[in-house]
Amino acid sequence: MNPIDSYSKYLEYPEFAEYIKEHINEEWIPKVLNLKTRMQRGKEIAEQINILGDDGVPVDYHVTFWKSEVIDYVILQQDAFDEVDAVTPLERQEEILNLVTKICEKEDFQFDTFLDVTDYFKKMINLCKQMNYSLYKSEQYYDYVKQIEAMLN
Amino acid sequence: MATAFQKVYTQISQITKATCSLKAKGVGYDELATINGKLAQVVKIMGDNVTLQVFEGTGGIPTNAEVTFLGKSPSLKVSDQLAGRFFNAYGLPIDGGPEIEGKEVPIGGPSVNPVRRKQPSELIATGIAGIDMNNTLVSGQKIPFFADPDQPFNEVMAMVAMRAKCDKIILGGMGMTNDDYYFFRNTFSNAGALDRIISFINTTEDPAVERLLIPDMALTAAEYFAVEKHETVLVLLTDMTSYADSLSIVSNRMDQIPSKDSMPGSLYSDLAKIYEKAAQFPESAGGGSITIIAVTTLSGGDITHAVPDNTGYITEGQLYLRRDSDVGKVIVDPFRSLSRLKQLVAGKKTRKDHSQVMNAAIRLYADAANAKTKLENGFDLTDYDNRCLSFAKDYSSKLLAIDVNLNTEEMLDVTWGLFRKYFKLEEVNIKKEFTDIYWK
Structure with missing residues (x-):
């Protein structure tokens, strides 16, 4: 599914906003919209990098781009052929969303080159993927959450 | 061919390049007839005005030619004697051997009722990783190769046929060059596999319209072995584009209004009638299966042409061959190929890590394609880009290339x-x- 070209009008409906407020919380829609904006920004930067090259853009751009990659890999790309990852209940979705939002909101990175950015986020994505493959609330699951939190501090 | 008391018509009212019309009663569609010994088939009935299509053309037929109707549509005699033999489009031997004795079955019957079928679930191993790993074939599946005419699709198909563990291989050759015919014949006999192969061949020397009978002949033989003998049967059809070309010739002669790319409007049904014969039977019915692997040649790689387009809606995926200039080999293109049934066996009949390995490899191969674009646009490559490019070369030559022969465990390793x-x-x-387990 193309995350940028696809859309659902439901996010704009007051009835849905009311519903989701009851079933998850009232921050859900703003959080989703925030991630959508980040996806779009990531795409724009990917185009810039294609034109100017990796060295042609500031390191910050790479950070923004890779944050959008985290959203893509961790939330949008589910493994439909994996028993655990194929079924993500709302409660788990919220936890993933919160975690990814946390990763996206971290600003105080200190990277020297874009290569460091890539290395860092690839490690992060791999940990998140492993978390997605783990049984919800299992020991293994919490172990990955801990490792991800450690990378954020 | 006339027998006693058989009605002989001697007044043909109209002759075109390919058809003869006459007044006759009590004939049916698709019924065979002879006109001065030449085989023809009823293609149109208007009142008592019957139009016959003469397979080899109407050259030399006078208006007073003797026309006799045979009272039957094209048929095939089926029995175990079919094994190892070569036939023409009428089901007559072309290998110099004796005629087949057996039950006479009309060809082109209905396909097996879906409620009598089973969800396909058996792996067909071909040894080619581009197929087994990335686009696993399943018995009872129908899948074509989409290939340009210059690509070695017949070689790949022969290889698949020889390696696949099946009881019978039925080859339907349409518009084949004699070279291709002899290639198949030699490959099968050199491999000592002739006894499990049955071939129906229409070469470029034969009348083009005859080839319309080939798929139905091949599938009638396939149904005999699959339904009555409970065998696993692999049907190879090459090439369906030349079959479709014949369809367009016939519909044109019948004054039908052509559809896209001068194909008849019934193209979808005509193709579906063939491909839908692929089936897997449940063990309770004794097992057996018909798997169809076809070839659809493309003109200049154009998949929007009516033939590949319609084929794509019917079949369960397609396999693309592409020449990879980086390694100088023909590979099964991982981006454009797809077997829609692969998840029925991947990780179930094969090792558990199958789909994850497949996905990871294709993602990295896609990264290599991006790195290549970067290189071509004159940018510096990162260490990761370079590693991707080297990986892509190895992956292409050791796994995607059609000359690979590994079992499914070996390809994962x-x-x-x-x-x-x-x-x-x-x-x-x-x-x-x-x-x-595997990262050691």
């Missing part, structure tokens, strides 16, 4: 080997459960 050689654990993104 080779891929793991390439992962370890070129990447870090976190770049591969495979479930820890599998990296713990």
Whole structure:
């Protein structure tokens, strides 16, 4: 599914906003919209990098781009052929969303080159993927959450 | 061919290049007839005005030619004697051997009722990793090769046929060159496999319209072995584009209004009638299956042409061949090929890590394609880009190339080997459960 070209009008409906407020919380829609904006920004930067090259853009751009990659890999790309990852209940979705939002909101990175950015986020994505493959609330699951939190501090 | 008391008509009212019309009663559609000994088939009935299509053309037929109707549509005699033999489009031997004795079955009957079928679930191993690993074939599946005419699709198909563990292989050759015919014949006899192969051949020397009978002949034989003998049957059809070309010739002669690309409007049904004969029978019915592997040649790689387009809606995926200039080999293109039934066997009949390894490898191969674009646009490559490019070369020549022959475990092991050689654990993104075992 193309995350940028696809859309659902439901996010704009007051009835849905009311519903989701009851079933998850009232921050859900703003959080989703925030991630959508980040996806779009990531795409724009990917185009810039294609034109100017990796060295042609500031390191910050790479950070923004890779944050959008985290959203893509961790939330949008589910493994439909994996028993655990194929079924993500709302409660788990919220936890993933919160975690990814946390990763996206971290600003105080200190990277020297874009290569460091890539290395860092690839490690992060791999940990998140492993978390997605783990049984919800299992020991293994919490172990990955801990490792991800450690990378954020 | 006239027998006693058979009605002989001697007044043909109209002759065109390919058809003769006459007044006759009590004939049916698709019924065979002879006109001065030449075989013809009823293609149109208007009142008592019957139009016959003469397979080899109407050259030399006078208006007073003797026309006799045979009272039957094209048929095939089926029995175990079919094995190892070569036939023409009428089901008559062309290998100099004796005629077949057996039950006479009309060809082109209905396909098997879906409620009598089983969800396909058996792996067909071909040894080619581009197929077995990335686009696994399943028995009872229908899938074509989409290939340009210059690509070695017949070679690949013959290879698949020889390696696949099946009881019978039925080859339907349409518009084949004699070279291709002899290629298949030699390949099968050199492999000592002739006794499980049955061929129906229409070469470029034969009348083009005859080839319309080939798929139905081949599938009638296939149904005999699959339904009555409970055997696993692999049907190879090459090439369906030349079959469709004949359809367009016939519909044109019948004054039908042509549809897209001068194909008849019934193209979809005509193709579906053939492909839908692929089936897997449940064990309760004794097992048996018909798997169809066809070839659809493309003109200049154009998949929007009516033939590949319609085929794509009917078949369960398609396999693309592409020449990879980086390694100088023909490969099964992982981006454009697809077997829609692969998940029925991947990780179930094959090793558990199958789909994860497949996905990771294709993602890295896509990264290599991006790196290549970067290189072509004159940008510096990163270390990761270079590793991707080297991986892509190895992956292409050791796994995607059509000259590969590995079993499914070996191809996964080779891929793991390439992962370890070129990447870090976190770049591969495979479930820890599998990296713990195979990342050594």
